[in-house]
Amino acid sequence: MGVLTKPDLAIERATQNAVLDLVLGKRNDLRLGYCVIKNRHADDGGSSLKERHAQEKAFFMREPWSSISSMGRTGVDSLKQRLRELLMDVSRREFPKVKAEIGKKLNQFRERLHLMGPSRSDPNAQRLYLGKMASHFQKVADFALNAYYTDDPIFTEQPDLKLITRIIELNEVFSNVFWKRGHTRRFHTETGNDDDEQKAWGEDEVGFNILLDDYPELQDIIFTDFFECEEPSDESLMDHIEEVFNGSRGPELGTVSDLASPQSSKVITVGY
Numbered sequence: 001m002g003v004l005t006k007p008d009l010a011i012e013r014a015t016q017n018a019v020l021d022l023v024l025g026k027r028n029d030l031r032l033g034y035c036v037i038k039n040r041h042a043d044d045g046g047s048s049l050k051e052r053h054a055q056e057k058a059f060f061m062r063e064p065w066s067s068i069s070s071m072g073r074t075g076v077d078s079l080k081q082r083l084r085e086l087l088m089d090v091s092r093r094e095f096p097k098v099k100a101e102i103g104k105k106l107n108q109f110r111e112r113l114h115l116m117g118p119s120r121s122d123p124n125a126q127r128l129y130l131g132k133m134a135s136h137f138q139k140v141a142d143f144a145l146n147a148y149y150t151d152d153p154i155f156t157e158q159p160d161l162k163l164i165t166r167i168i169e170l171n172e173v174f175s176n177v178f179w180k181r182g183h184t185r186r187f188h189t190e191t192g193n194d195d196d197e198q199k200a201w202g203e204d205e206v207g208f209n210i211l212l213d214d215y216p217e218l219q220d221i222i223f224t225d226f227f228e229c230e231e232p233s234d235e236s237l238m239d240h241i242e243e244v245f246n247g248s249r250g251p252e253l254g255t256v257s258d259l260a261s262p263q264s265s266k267v268i269t270v271g272y
Helices: 013-024 049-060 076-115 123-146 163-181 237-246
Strands: 002-004 034-036 253-257 267-271
Touching: 002 013, 013 034, 034 076, 049 076, 123 163
Parallel strands: 002 034
Antiparallel strands: 253 267
């Protein structure tokens, strides 16, 4: 919609006719048409709003403007009425869309509010909520320690919480490390070397990665200091056993009672 101002400055008849043609839709027609208003001139700063409206109304009652005054396209009052009608039309057209959007947003926030659980606005509700949370944590911990992984969906969402399974994996890793590196002397087989079924010493890095990056609160509880076992000695294990035996012998005598005669005090002395 076009708004034309200062019609009092259009003195020439041709200019006035051009303005009238615009209002009548005879040239450069807009979808919502044109309106003509007359504001106070620059030197008229003392008149009131009521006087301004009266002057404008009197102006459009004169020729040639009187020919379009009945169309509701002249004056500020006609412009305000026209804008109110347009606003009502836009509101009627857009209200269903706005209503649907508001309903969609309302449902989204209701879902988010539901996920937050019941209201915890007072101390009693807060204590009750914390108690339920602690109870659920204890229950999940018991499930994790007893491998009841189907009793709570958290183990499907976060497999790392399968605690007893991870402990078993740790034990297997420890057993493997102990088997490979827990001896200080090599066990020589018939082939002369016990490493036939083992990897060369120091080739692999055996360990268990605990995801402390995902659980930073465990940094002060779990320590992952690396420990490196010394390589076993090539000294003969049998020679070492014989040396320990010979260097630790004592009397080592035992007695065995004569079971054939209970009344007999005869004993048999056996030396080891």
